[in-house]
Amino acid sequence: PLGHIGVLKNGVPIYNAEDAMSYNGQGIWLRNAVYWENDGMDCSKGHPAPNMGPGGLAQGRYHHHQNPVAFTTAGVLLSSICTLYPASSLYTPDPNAHSPLLGYAFDGYPIYGCFGYDNPADPNSGIRRIESSYATRNITVRETLPDGTV
Template sequence: MKLKDGFTSFILLIFLFGNFVWAQERRQGGRPPVRKHTITERGDLNLIPADDKLPYNQEANFKKSKTERLVESNAIPEHKVGIFPSGRNPNKITEQEFKFSLPLDPKPAKQPIPLHNDSGRGPPNTPFGIALNGVLFDPGTAEFYMGDRRADWNYEALSGSVLLGLDMNHGHVQPNGSYHYHGLPTGFLKKLGVKAKRHSPLIGYAMDGYPIYALYGYKDPENPKAGIKKLSSSFQLKKG
């Protein structure tokens, strides 16, 4: 992996704010018909063992201009993955040609920026972020209650309600061949040496430009001497 970068160490858990500009070039693949689900409970996730080594070289370049962080990637992870196609995911992993332009000095937006809208087929309307190995953080799914994108009920990939063939890295494959993460990138975190007793290394960037860390950070984010704690998400259940 090619990487040249410096960063300011601070913790952010959910990145739904910020101005972002992104562009990507990818091979287009057809999407399957929208499925109509009526499931209202969690299920067993049943992750696929990540034992398969891909026949591609991983490529990820991070560069900086005066105002932007420029990213080019083939979206191939350096760690092993599940075997795809699989019974729950019929797509084969292929190299991509991603190009992204992220703000180098991100600022909080005045209003939240949604990752999805009801005017188009997703995901991704907007990927959440990109890991340093060039693989997208793309947690949204194209699975909606009764197949209605406007119903404001999008199934969570990690809930097990709708089985999508995730592997042990919490990743799987888009119809266009793009491997991406829906949750913690287990194999990548292991490669980075993430440990409970020290601050998380940088693992990627959100599309609004903010850095992404995982699992462990300072008890006081403004004080590196405050000790280490396991981080918790600011996710909240929707009322109603």
């Protein structure tokens, strides 16, 4: 589905990677917004929704499709004017420390920067780069994890 999938701690919504553009408006497939709308992204990798958004509900609303550069120094500046923004570099990715909380996905999971504990339940464990992932399960009846959590 199009629209919000989470919110950053500064209140800016996060959208999924799709941009609501599809062949003849059929909605069978949608374009990758990060790739196709990159020229319209600002220095924080955000932009306002186009005027023809889904149902017109998102028209003009500022949002992100990816990790905003304003939270990190790890991004590539999109133009020379980006160096003028005081919001950039709110944190610097440190491979020796857990990254800060950036926001929450609507399924309740926290969104962090790129480094986290090797064992999420043990803050004394080592630090490693967090990798986005999912796990499939070979089940037909849910006997554990009733709310869909992993």
